[in-house]
Amino acid sequence: MNIKKYLLIFTILLCTISFSQEIPEKKVDDLVNQTLKAFNVPGIAVGIIHDGKIILAKGYGIADITTGAKVNSSTNFGIASNSKAFTTAAIAILVDEGKMKWDDKVIQFIPEFKMYNDYVTQEFTIRDLVTHRSGLGLGAGDLMVWPDGHNFTPTDIIKNIQYLKPVSDFRSKYDYDNLLYIIAGVVIERISGKTWTKFIQERILNPLQMDRTAPNWDLLKDKSNAIAPHVPIDGELKVIDRYTNPIFDAAAGIYSNIDDLSKWVLLNLNKGKHNDHQIISEAQIREMTKPQTLMPIATKPPYNSLFRAYGLGFQLQDVAGKLEVSHTGGLEGIVTQIVMYPQLNLGVIVLTNQQEGAAFMAVSNTIKDHYLGLPEKDWVKEYDELISKRGEEADKITDEVWQTVEKNKKSKSPDAKNIIGTYKDNWFGEITISENKGKLRFVSKRSPQLSGDMFYYKDNTYAVKWDNAYLHADAFVFVQMKDGKVSGLKMETISPLTDFSYDFQDLDFSKN
Structure with missing residues (x-):
């Protein structure tokens, strides 16, 4: 054998040994501390699970800037939409028990369920509830669950979704949806005879001994070690009110921590088995990680992904030739991510108490690159530059709007008096526009957090600035005219960075 062959074999062996080694703890420490600083995040918790072992379970930074409490591996975070996989796991358990099938029609269990189109109503399955292929737009109807402080119920959602x-x-296109997961929670309740929270607690959390986890904030027994949500407002980080409305439970309700979520990840990597107990059948674990709805994909280095799809409660894509099973979650002031690679027997969990998603992406990408054997990349720098650019572009748009408002303050709007009154949207309900001391006031009857002052922008358009600055969701209000009179209102967000759950574009107000 010549020297070139020896060198080739040695290089392959060296790479194999290098890639199989666990990521050094100090490397993770340095990475997370850099991330905290770069993205102004108070606290982060990280978990790494590999080959059936918990390699790292650690907290970094501050849980609550008002108390100075530190984050550790048992600190609870709202995991938001990572709760969706618990909902599909609950359905999988009921399928295992023969109580339902994924392709059963929704109207079999919820006869009053009705979509906009009668054909869709009749054909809509349980699988359709959890795969974001309903035909509805991104985040459609989320204003019934977002922001917190409204009085909508799951019954309202079932009634209003039509x-x-x-x-x-x-079934032709992927558009992320929260409301249908809430309806999936109602299906679980009607089939099992137990609330979604009780079913999740008894059939998943208890068997996995996730003792410090709860289906929602109110059910969390020990709240002493939990993060506060943080949002940057005018450049300063502030603690905001926690989202606690139970309507969102089946889509985003669970509070958990690294220690407990490591058990959840192990369950999934171990094909539904915990110790000697098969909580979910291997067949159903496979079903949950099968592509259901194709998602947009941009193929580029270093991952060169060729497909991306939504499964049953998980996003799926190939990353550097390996299957990635993942999901993210976001509430105001909290964002999280869980990533798993079944072929590598690897799981990564990143929990944060600030809403900048670039933070968890920088951490998880760096960790997964190590285990995938990819060259090191400064993900913190890349995401920092990306969000700075996006932020500058968004600021330019919003600044121009409010500069125009200021410029036109003395201009008389063509419909200032006529706009005053009560308006109604079929699914969102009533809002009022009133005048007080020369100012127009927008108030939602059912979602009072959507209250704010309205300012003339230009033409027949106003801009509303919400009282709660942390919503980051100021909106345009377009006045609709008919026969010279105000007939209704339409809306849309001002900033391109506004969370999609502020689906103002779906509103169509008529004047009472």
């Missing part, structure tokens, strides 16, 4: 107009053909 008024949401589709933007694509049924």
Whole structure:
């Protein structure tokens, strides 16, 4: 054998040994501390699970800037939409028990369920509830659950979803949806005879001994070690009110921590088995990680992904030739991520108490690159530059709007008096526009956090600035005219960075 062959074999062996080694703890420490500083995040918790072992379970930084409490591996975070996989796992358990099938029709269990189109209503399955292919637009109807402080119920959602107009053909396109997961929670309740919270607690959390986890904030027994949500407002980090409305439970309700979520990840990597107990069948674990709805994909280094799809409660894509099973979650002031690689028997959990998603991406990408054997990349720098650019672009747009408002303050709007009154949208309910001391005031009857002052922008358009600055969701209000009179209102967000759950574009107000 010549020297070149020896060198080749040695290089392959060296790479194999290097890639199989665990990521050094100090490397993770340095990475997370850099991330905390770069993205102004008070606290982060990280978990790494590999080959059936918990390699790292650690907290960094501050849980609550008002108390100075530190983050550790048992600190609870709202995991938000990472709760969705618990909902699909609950359905999988019921399928295992023969009480339902994924392709059973929703109206079999919820006869009053109705979509905008009668055909869709009749054909809509349990699988359709959890795969974001309903034909509804991104975040359609989320204003019934977002922001917190409204009085909508799951019954309202079931009743009102029929008024949401589709933007694509049924089962033809991916558009992320929260409301249908809430309805999936109602299906679980009607089949099992137990509330979603009780079913999750008894059939998943208890068997996994996730003792410090709860289906929602109110049910968390020990709140002494939990993060506060943080949002940057005018450049200063502030603690905001926690989202606690139970309507969101089946889509985003769970509070958990690294120690407990490591058990959840191990369950999934171990094909539904915990110790000697098969909580979910291997067949159903496979079903949950099968592509259901194709998602947009941009193929580029270093991951060169060729497909991306939504499964049953998980996002799926190939990353450097390996299957990635993942999900993210976001509430005001909290964002999280869980990533798993079944072929590597690897799981990564990143929990944060600030809403900048670039923070968890920088951490998880760096960790997964190590285990995938990819060259090191400064993800913190890359995401920092990316969000700075996006932020500057968004600021330019919003600044121009408010500069125009200021410029036109003395201009008389063509409909200032006529706009005053009560308006109604079929699914969102009533709002009022009133005048007080020369100012127009927008107030939602059912979602009072959506209250703020309205200012003339230009033409027949106003801009509303919400009282709660941390919503980051100021919006345009377009006045609709008919026969010279105000007939209704439409809306849309001002900033391109506004969270999609502020689906103002789906509102269509008529004047009472």
